[in-house]
Amino acid sequence: MKQYKIAVLKGDGIGPEIVNEAIKVLNAVATSENFKLEYTEFLLGGSAYDKTGDPCPKETIEGCLNSDAVLFGAIGGYKWDNLPKEKRPESGLLKIRKALGLFANIRPAVIFDELIEASTLKEEVIKGVDLLVVRELTGGIYFGKPRGKEKDKAYNTMVYTKEEIERIARIGFEEAMKRRKKVTSVDKANVLEVSELWREVVEEVAKDYPEVALEHMYVDNAAMQLVRNPKQFDVILTGNIFGDILSDEASMIVGSIGLLPSASIGGKVGLFEPIHGSAPDIAGEKIANPIATILSAAMMLDFLGELNGAEKIRKAIKKVLKEGYRTKDIASFGAKRVVNTEEMGDLIAENAGN
Numbered sequence: 345m346k347q348y349k350i351a352v353l354k355g356d357g358i359g360p361e362i363v364n365e366a367i368k369v370l371n372a373v374a375t376s377e378n379f380k381l382e383y384t385e386f387l388l389g390g391s392a393y394d395k396t397g398d399p400c401p402k403e404t405i406e407g408c409l410n411s412d413a414v415l416f417g418a419i420g421g422y423k424w425d426n427l428p429k430e431k432r433p434e435s436g437l438l439k440i441r442k443a444l445g446l447f448a449n450i451r452p453a454v455i456f457d458e459l460i461e462a463s464t465l466k467e468e469v470i471k472g473v474d475l476l477v478v479r480e481l482t483g484g485i486y487f488g489k490p491r492g493k494e495k496d497k498a499y500n501t502m503v504y505t506k507e508e509i510e511r512i513a514r515i516g517f518e519e520a521m522k523r524r525k526k527v528t529s530v531d532k533a534n535v536l537e538v539s540e541l542w543r544e545v546v547e548e549v550a551k552d553y554p555e556v557a558l559e560h561m562y563v564d565n566a567a568m569q570l571v572r573n574p575k576q577f578d579v580i581l582t583g584n585i586f587g588d589i590l591s592d593e594a595s596m597i598v599g600s601i602g603l604l605p606s607a608s609i610g611g612k613v614g615l616f617e618p619i620h621g622s623a624p625d626i627a628g629e630k631i632a633n634p635i636a637t638i639l640s641a642a643m644m645l646d647f648l649g650e651l652n653g654a655e656k657i658r659k660a661i662k663k664v665l666k667e668g669y670r671t672k673d674i675a676s677f678g679a680k681r682v683v684n685t686e687e688m689g690d691l692i693a694e695n696a697g698n
């Protein structure tokens with residue numbers, strides 16, 4: 345029987361609640377598909393800081409490196425808002441991404457027909473949307489030096505090397521080859537030198553993918569086009585901060601930020617997490633939508649080569665939504681029954697385990 349070691353980082357806020365549901369679903373699928381998942385929990389974020397003084401302890405990095413994949417919930421909360429930057433939960437997440445070499449963040453935004461009314465956008469605009477944000481994750485302004493804060497001045501630097509752009513561009517084009525063969529590279533080349541280089545390198549990489557149509561788009565226009573006509577996009581290839589912003593925007597096309605999964609790859613192990621945060625305002629209330637995390641678990645199974653299992657999860661989610669079960673965030677749209685986080689997990693697990 346195939347066996348996989350999964351490092352589990354539940355994190356803060358709603359993190360533990362949603363990861364528990366993903367594990368429930370994974371276990372159901374593992375039984376029916378005849379493979380085994382062995383979980384080990386590690387600390388990350390505010391909870392790690394509280395216990396160890398470090399939002400990303402060494403044991404967590406080692407534990408992740410010793411696993412086949414990492415399943416992650418979310419980090420952050422008001423409690424840690426006033427800590428110095430390097431102690432904050434967010435620093436823990438950035439550190440683990442960097443330490444694991446996860447330079448590529450893949451964020452699909454696919455419409456569920458069952459939830460078409462959950463979006464604030466009109467049905468004709470969003471029906472059939474299927475796009476993928478390929479976000480660079482370990483460079484750009486998040487990591488660039490110099491950075492600092494003085495009394496009356498603060499600064500960050502957006503830096504990209506040719507090598508960093510090239511490797512993320514390759515991922516973007518490879519993903520496009522598996523899809524509708526279109527890449528929209530998003531930058532701000534009319535203002536930023538770093539974007540000029542980005543464009544040049546993306547053009548170079550494009551030569552290796554003659555079947556893929558490449559277009560460039562300024563980030564401000566891309567933000568506008570995403571709500572004007574999201575169907576024009578296949579793969580959106582972009583840097584760290586633009587990808588952060590555009591993927592939150594893309595989640596509103598789909599209806600709820602509680603629905604979008606992500607995979608971070610590029611290193612020895614992949615890390616799978618919902619794109620949303622730790623929602624401290626609703627933590628413990630059992631109303632969080634676990635679907636983004638469960639979809640992230642499906643991406644994890646794809647990554648591990650358990651393609652049937654991944655498909656079973658996605659089908660189960662569709663079925664449960666079709667039957668009218670909804671968590672609170674999507675409750676007003678076609679809900680026959682509003683369920684809590686655990687009930688949603690149970691329903692998906694039952695269907696996925698068949």
Ligand code: IPM
Nearest residue numbers: 420434435437438588619621
């Ligand atoms: C995300 C989050 C993180 C990011 C934060 C929590 C550091 O917003 O995964 O999109 O900006 O990358």
Ligand code: MN
Nearest residue numbers: 588589592619
């Ligand atoms: Mn974000």
